[in-house]
Amino acid sequence: DGGITQSPKYLFRKEGQNVTLSCEQNLNHDAMYWYRQDPGQGLRLIYYSQIVNDFQKGDIAEGYSVSREKKESFPLTVTSAQKNPTAFYLCASQRTNSGYGYTFGSGTRLTVV
Amino acid sequence: QKEVEQNSGPLSVPEGAIASLNCTYSDRVSQSFFWYRQYSGKSPELIMSIYSNGDKEDGRFTAQLNKASQYVSLLIRDSQPSDSATYLCAVIVNSGGYNKLIFGAGTRLAVHP
Numbered sequence: 001d002g003g004i005t006q007s008p009k010y011l012f013r014k015e016g017q018n019v020t021l022s023c024e025q026n027l028n029h030d031a032m033y034w035y036r037q038d039p040g041q042g043l044r045l046i047y048y049s050q051i052v053n054d055f056q057k058g059d060i061a062e063g064y065s066v067s068r069e070k071k072e073s074f075p076l077t078v079t080s081a082q083k084n085p086t087a088f089y090l091c092a093s094q095r096t097n098s099g100y101g102y103t104f105g106s107g108t109r110l111t112v113v
Numbered sequence: 114q115k116e117v118e119q120n121s122g123p124l125s126v127p128e129g130a131i132a133s134l135n136c137t138y139s140d141r142v143s144q145s146f147f148w149y150r151q152y153s154g155k156s157p158e159l160i161m162s163i164y165s166n167g168d169k170e171d172g173r174f175t176a177q178l179n180k181a182s183q184y185v186s187l188l189i190r191d192s193q194p195s196d197s198a199t200y201l202c203a204v205i206v207n208s209g210g211y212n213k214l215i216f217g218a219g220t221r222l223a224v225h226p
Binding site: 031033035040041042043044045048050056058090092094100101102103104105106107 | 159211217
């Protein structure tokens, strides 16, 4: 079955450490997105990519980095520059740069310890 | 002004009643509108999309769009306790030639027996 896989489901980060969240899709979607969700709040866009080797900053890109070397993969690195990284991270994809709704992965919950 | 605004709730309705969820958006040229349902700790699930003015019905759900008033709503008929969740309104906004999905903060719905 086609879908989006995020891993790990739970991740713990020490202060000053970089961590990478994985997002893989087999839907043959061109566009992929990373969102962050804090408790009781909506989703805020971190980065997005419409095609391989190209990506754009969203509304809260500071302290994050991404790469898009393959169509299927869009990993997110949370760097030590992100001062408040504890949140629920969601990856999504979309068929084209179109008006269709997004499909979401199951999310990664990141906690700073 | 936020791009997408929702009343955070909680909206409490008795089982069997109609739940009415509202959303306003700021980008006048937006053409694509979505309602997602999110259970606690889970990723959002697309339940309705609407692109034209008027009503769109799917089972117990009806989405309503009024582009002149920049208003989208979701009606849930015969509400069930299993409908208790947070409902996120989302709008596709075009920025620099790229589409991105912007979310409201969500309305928490509680359906009580």
